[in-house]
Amino acid sequence: MINRLGMLLLVAALAALAGCAGGGHGRDINDPSNSLVFGFVDMSDAPTKVSGAQIMQVAPPTEKPYWGTDVKNGLFYTYYLPPGSYRLATLHGSSFLGGEHQYNFPRQGGGDTTARIEKPGIYFLGAYKYKPVRTGMFQQGKFAIERVSTPSEAELLQRLLETDGEIKGSVWADKIRQRIARLKK
């Protein structure tokens, strides 16, 4: 099923975003009100890989709505989110030939790439594959994302556990192991 969100692909100067990766707004990784929010996007058909992603806090209102994420081979995640409503806002990346790209997700609409966090926990936004969408010469570029079944939530959590040193030494390690165990039942 193609999740055609009519998203805009823009080439943009990304200097302002460069320092946002993994931004936790000064929160402690072990803060009990934190949630881990993560997802995956396969960018093999995109002009660039993903080197950063931003999650926008849409509720409650805040002066700083954008949360940076860590990104590893298409897996994007943050473990600092307090309760609230969030949406995947942008992906960005660059390549030698393609230059810098920012992939904007539409502001309107709930759905898979959004999360309402009422209780702290682990929230999976899903795994997706980038699909290019043809547009006219002077139109803004567009793309779609298609939900895919692999990698699974458990595989991605396992990857997180194995590759993120900070998680290993935090309260998240046990929570993730428990979640993987539940998913594998």
Add this chain to the structure above:
Amino acid sequence: MIRSGLVSALAPLLVLTLAACAPPPRAPLTSLDSLGREEVVLVGKVELVPALRKGEQKIRGMVVGDFENRMYLMMDEKLRPLPEEPRIADYAGRIEALIGSTFFVRSKAVASYVLGGVLFLDIGGSSQQKAYFPGGFQVAAKPGDRAVYIGTLRYHRDEFFEITRITIADDYREASAQFEAKFGKGQILRKALLTRVKQP
């Protein structure tokens, strides 16, 4: 690659061009004397529940047009579905409704339709983001009318701008008082609330 670079460079210009080239909206009216014989003033309001919060709308840089807290009601005398992404021509004759305030706009004294609403959430930066609102409402103006009250079109939404409910409220008393203050006593403001019609 070249195309991407070109689009990037042109993006702010395209926003300006879009705004500058868009056909004019329905003109606000200050005096009934300026109405033509076959014209009517439409009186109504658009509300968003909850209202826009600080930071939900971002207007950056030099933008031609009035976007702040405004919903563009796309209108036509013919009922038709709006394209997923409205074309510039679809903006012709729009009502630029300041959300939460009564509008008084000049219109032809014939039936017309609200095809949908557009709210610009992000404009003037490197991206343009809009929220779309359902239409399918008839404005029952008719020849001979001079002023028609169409009601308050109230869109209930969640934090992701999903529309959860639409109501048409009758705030005639308030609108009538504003109408009288604006145009004087003795003018008839006929009540003809928006009605839902089936989209073709």
